[in-house]
Amino acid sequence: MSANLIDWAPGRPFVVSIHDVAPSSSGQVAHIVEALLPRVGTAMSAAIIPAGFSRGRGTQLAAFVRGNCREIALHGYSHQGNCHCHPLAWLAGNSTEFIGLPPVEILARLQRGQGILREAFGAAASVLLPPAWCPGALTPAMAQRAGCYVLVGLTRLSTPTTKRPLAVYSWDCGRFAALGYAGELLGRLRCHLRAAIPCIVLHPCDIRRKLLGRGLAVIDWLLHNGFAPATFAEIAGAPPDLLSKTKPATAHEIVERDLRHHPGAQ
Numbered sequence: 001m002s003a004n005l006i007d008w009a010p011g012r013p014f015v016v017s018i019h020d021v022a023p024s025s026s027g028q029v030a031h032i033v034e035a036l037l038p039r040v041g042t043a044m045s046a047a048i049i050p051a052g053f054s055r056g057r058g059t060q061l062a063a064f065v066r067g068n069c070r071e072i073a074l075h076g077y078s079h080q081g082n083c084h085c086h087p088l089a090w091l092a093g094n095s096t097e098f099i100g101l102p103p104v105e106i107l108a109r110l111q112r113g114q115g116i117l118r119e120a121f122g123a124a125a126s127v128l129l130p131p132a133w134c135p136g137a138l139t140p141a142m143a144q145r146a147g148c149y150v151l152v153g154l155t156r157l158s159t160p161t162t163k164r165p166l167a168v169y170s171w172d173c174g175r176f177a178a179l180g181y182a183g184e185l186l187g188r189l190r191c192h193l194r195a196a197i198p199c200i201v202l203h204p205c206d207i208r209r210k211l212l213g214r215g216l217a218v219i220d221w222l223l224h225n226g227f228a229p230a231t232f233a234e235i236a237g238a239p240p241d242l243l244s245k246t247k248p249a250t251a252h253e254i255v256e257r258d259l260r261h262h263p264g265a266q
């Protein structure tokens with residue numbers, strides 16, 4: 001691995017992104033966060049599937065993420081697609097929510113998702129990460145209309161003013177666990193060929209597939225070689241006021257807000 005990354009100057013950023021954060025995988029998410037905390041502190045981006053947190057569900061996991069992750073990203077609405085005949089949808093186990101949806105429906109889902117994040121996490125997301133990196137009919141303008149300043153794709157992130165290349169290392173490439181090794185190789189190649197920003201993507205299923213250790217090894221190598229962990233919004237150069245507005249609220253701030261909105265609920 002070192003030969004692929006050796007050209008990087010010390011102090012270059014990398015991102016750690018935890019995908020598929022939902023109450024149904026809270027145990028695995030907690031396991032991943034606890035493995036990351038001693039390595040990167042709170043410099044983690046949690047990609048949230050909002051539907052699982054609707055109607056007050058998942059409060060414990062939401063509090064845990066708020067307390068430990070510096071950034072939340074909107075990861076679709078339900079994560080699940082309906083376009084079964086599409087080859088990418090088949091490969092990704094139908095985790096391609098936006099494929100086949102009309103733009104108006106995608107925008108509605110983004111707005112619904114942001115509403116749930118505001119309730120559960122105390123802030124909407126400034127970062128949008130389409131499920132399986134498949135945007136379908138999603139455009140950067142739609143992401144902005146939903147309040148997302150940064151749109152993260154498989155090979156780059158985009159904002160209204162900039163684009164940054166990403167080298168995504170992901171060990172979940174769909175139905176077949178063995179494809180995880182291809183996902184790691186892809187990240188290494190892009191780091192080497194494009195001098196892109198390393199983006200280490202960890203999924204709850206990495207634990208069951210016994211691939212989490214490979215992701216942690218890449219992170220350890222990056223840290224050992226002078227890379228510094230950062231969030232997507234930070235490397236995109238998001239305005240400071242936006243960063244503070246979209247930072248997940250602390251438990252104390254959530255209680256204060258609820259008391260303001262429902263003063264009789266003490």
Ligand SMILES: [Zn+2]
Binds near residue numbers: 020079095
């Ligand atoms: Zn996902």
